[in-house]
Amino acid sequence: MKYYVTLIALCIAPFVCSQSYGEFKVHDNGLIYSETAVGKLIHIVDSLNLKFKVCDLSKNFQSLPQAQGYYVELEGPRCKEAVADLKSGMSADVFIQKYQPEHSSLLSILQQEYINYEKRPMITWRMLDVLQQKDYEVELPKDEYKTQFSGPLKQKWVYHYKVYEYDKSEHLSAMYFLSSPESKSIPSHYSRAIQYALCMIDTTQTVMLTEKVNYERFDRKHTKAFLKFWNYLEKKYPRVKPRPYDYELGFTLSQLNDYEMPDSTATFPYDTIADIDFVTVDSTAVDTAIVDTTVVDTTAAAFPYVPPKPSRLYRRLQRMTKEERQQLRAQNDANYRYNYEQDSIWDSHLAEQVQKLYTSDKKFSSLLLAAYEDAIRNSHSDANLERVVAWTLGRREALEMKRRRRVIGGCSMDQGPRIHAQEIAVLAAETTKWEIFLRSHLDIMNDRFERVSDGSYAYAGRKTYIRELEVLDINLIDLIVGITLRIDNPSPNHYYSSISRMGRALAESQDRERIERTILEAVSATDLDVYNRQLFYYLYMNYVYNLPDKTQREVAGMRLNALLPTLPFSAKGYVEEK
Structure with a gap:
């Protein structure tokens, strides 16, 4: 919990x-x-x-490269026989007539090559079915493709055959080429x-200077210099003592006040697969999540819903009256608002206080320089340290720090990656780094960021x-x-x-x-x-x-x-x- x-x-x-x-x-x-x-x-x-x-x-x-061809899908015990027919070179017309596949379409085939996450060269064929709003794909490792095929792909099949482990069901998806893929001017x-x-977007530049990812504000190995500096800063410019606020308490009170714990006998809580957020990552273009809304009859039986075990805090709060819980929640929320207001006031004067300390306090400037050098050396920084560096050492130095820190969103509502990109764009604009500014701004427009999860309900808050x-x-x-x-x-x-x-x-x-x-x-x-x-x-x-x-x-x-x-x-x- x-x-x-x-x-x-x-x-x-x-x-x-x-x-x-x-x-x-x-x-x-x-x-x-x-x-x-x-x-x-x-x-x-x-x-x-x-x-x-x-x-x-x-x-x-x-x-x-593009071609014309057929896409077919087949499921069930006849898949093995169908694979043998594909290998023998059976034409698409004959195959469709013999097997009556669940899906068959005459579409344009797109051919692409890429390196997958295992650093293995792959070749993939994709079809966009605009009418059905679907995207079909078959891919092969490039070395296997070269072994299996020689000469043009015209009147040949590429396919993917799979047996699912959980129920031993068979699935076949295949594409038949009426012509060989060719590029067009x-x-x-x-x-x-x-x-x-x-001309506008410099392809020799990237926004980030490192591929290193950051799930935390700092690696634990690299906190010493920053903590020394930040602790000294807060000693010289202290915050108002915060009032106690408990996230777990607030969340649990919301559970008790708004709804009861789920029934332990409930099954899979979605009526259809369409109720679940699906997000597809497509580096080539369409960016539309294509969801199969077919209801799987066995879903509830295969994935029974197991309710979470109530925590001790939940059981303790459950014994209180509703009025007592509401009072506790009101106090907890009031503490949160008070802390937020005080932090906002402290933060609004931070730049002024930092600049005064930087010019008058040698220990402050020495600790700051050590924290900055440590952050550059380890390519792992912190937003607060970057702000301080921008106000003191310089905006170019702060920009370099930000470009060395790649932020990964924790969930759909995490604005961290977008805030980080906007701060990069601001610093790039102020230091006339056009090549960095435009790429960073385009990333914001295109919402091109990595997140652990990304549900569509968060899209509305992200502007273009x-x-x-x-x-x-x-x-x-x-x-x-x-x-x-x-x-x-x-x-x-x-x-x-x-x-x-x-x-x-x-x-x-x-x-x-x-x-x-x-x-x-x-x-x-x-x-x-x-x-x-x-x-x-x-x-x-x-x-x-x-x-x-x-x-x-x-x-x-x-x-x-x-x-x-x-x-x-x-x-x-x-x-x-x-």
Whole structure:
């Protein structure tokens, strides 16, 4: 119970603390960056725009290799026989007629190569079924692929056959190639947008300087120098003594006041699998979680719900009257508010106190320097130390510290990674590090952060901040198009947008009419490869979904629907709201 309550506290604390400003502090200019920082960034953008005008725009980009083919799924005891037929080279038509698979579709096949987490080269084939809102995939280690296949893939099968351990059931998924995967030249208009994105987003740079991850504020091995400094700081600038607050008590009182403990006879508490949060990570584009909502009849029997054993604290509080519990909860909450208010007051004067101590107290400056050097040496810092360094040693030094500290979110509500990225962006803007600023800001827009868990209920609180880019005189349309298009053999650190998040950002843009026209042109562009047209379709659907007004959604949706008969893939398009 204590671990569970602590985890909840760690998840919600950054979120609660950020509410005094919304998600981030907004300056007088209505942006999350100060007028001074914006001025510096505009000057850099002007220079980059001039540089782009003399860039070599003749570079030819290629699409990811694509082909046409069938996808089939089969389950049950006939899978072994079906695998033998696949190996013999049975055609898709004959296979479908013989086995009547549960699912079969004629779709575009996308071929990609990547290195998996085991550092093993893999080759994968994917199909986007836009009509069914599904994503199919078959993959093989590259060495196995080379052993099994020689020559073109035309009229050949790739498949995945699996026997599940828990019930020995068999599953087969396979793709049949009507043609071999081939790349296609990206049209010059879209190549220019890619080139513009490459001009703006430096692919030789990364936001982080290390791959080291940080689940704690500090490794225990590297706390000594920081603690010496921080303890001295709080000795010279003491806090008000906090009143007692108990997270476990507050959580347990909520349990008792709001609901009773679950019935121990209850079974699996979800009516369908759709009630569970699923999050899929797709580094290539679509970013839509595809959920199979088929109800598994055996779920309740296979996964009976086992209620948690009531803690001693729960049983003790249960013996109190409801009024006594409410009084206890009110006092606990009041203590929390008091502590938060006092900490806010202390924090509001921290910069002033730190700067005074840094100029007048040699021990303070010596301990600070030792803590800073230790943090740089071990690439493991702390947000409080970074703030102090920015106020004293310098903002460039603080930026380097932040870039050495990778923050992993503890849960969906943990704003830590976004706060960390925004602080990097602010320091990068103030120190004219454009290449770091833009990548960090795009990460915030695309919500590109690592989290232990990430439920959709936390998305609403995360904003996109597209206005911050619009005021910088960036050719935003070309930038968005450039990072939406997927290309073969991109440069290392090439930046790709999140389709769903970028659609939401565009719905907040000041130039929606031009945005709609640009995306619809890409969806209907016959000289653009099918996969990229599908991505622009998804981008537009996410854009429409996030428009603030129902009439706007319907008008924009009808514009897309008018194009559906001309598309090389089947799609539902926009469905009017009831």
